[in-house]
Amino acid sequence: QVTLKESGPALVKPTQTLTLTCTFSGFSLSTSGMRVNWIRQPPGKALEWLARIDWDDDKFYSTSLKTRLTISKDTSKNQVVLTMTNMDPVDTATYYCARMIVGATIFDYWGQGTLVTVSS
Amino acid sequence: DIQMTQSPSSVSASVGDRVTITCRASQGISTWLAWYQQKPGKAPKLLIYAASSLQSGVPSRFSGSGSGTDFTLTISSLQPEDFATYYCQQASSFPPAFGPGTKVDIK
Numbered sequence: 001q002v003t004l005k006e007s008g009p010a011l012v013k014p015t016q017t018l019t020l021t022c023t024f025s026g027f028s029l030s031t032s033g034m035r036v037n038w039i040r041q042p043p044g045k046a047l048e049w050l051a052r053i054d055w056d057d058d059k060f061y062s063t064s065l066k067t068r069l070t071i072s073k074d075t076s077k078n079q080v081v082l083t084m085t086n087m088d089p090v091d092t093a094t095y096y097c098a099r100m101i102v103g104a105t106i107f108d109y110w111g112q113g114t115l116v117t118v119s120s
Numbered sequence: 121d122i123q124m125t126q127s128p129s130s131v132s133a134s135v136g137d138r139v140t141i142t143c144r145a146s147q148g149i150s151t152w153l154a155w156y157q158q159k160p161g162k163a164p165k166l167l168i169y170a171a172s173s174l175q176s177g178v179p180s181r182f183s184g185s186g187s188g189t190d191f192t193l194t195i196s197s198l199q200p201e202d203f204a205t206y207y208c209q210q211a212s213s214f215p216p217a218f219g220p221g222t223k224v225d226i227k
Binding site: 037046047048049060062063096098101104106107108110111112113 | 121152154156162163164165166169170175207209211212214215216217218219220221
């Protein structure tokens, strides 16, 4: 059974760095073809893809947020970590991690999401 | 980057109604399109991939069609549990992009 779960602070101050952890089970990120992504959704708005890390440690980032994002993995702990620097109130959103189907850019399993509010 | 649009932005319907949602890509994506259902406070759920392939466990009242730039999601007979927001997503090229969503609510 595949599960993913996000964890991290619910509240961050403007200019701070956000660190989110995705802890997953039911698959291994050392398996060829496996990929984990971060996607966010501001309240009442649409989904926005942020970043992806692959089984071979390839990393991909949103063009508009590339300078602020870092994604990494700890295969032994079944975790993927996303850091986002210089947080702003417009970054207030629910942040999801999601697994990508092998061979396709489609998300088959999602975490429950974690709401991050940026406010002083 | 490929942009996705959806219409309508919202639709009011009754149980048993046939509902059709349209998604358009800013350039051709063949059949590299997925549809997701999202209920309030929940994560999106994959319904359809490759434009018309039903994800395992998804009821057959959901169907998808289209290729190139124009796609549709159809719910043949709306059920109470189908009231939700639906998003399309292009899977053709980097970066993956979602449409703005279509909310299906009770008439």
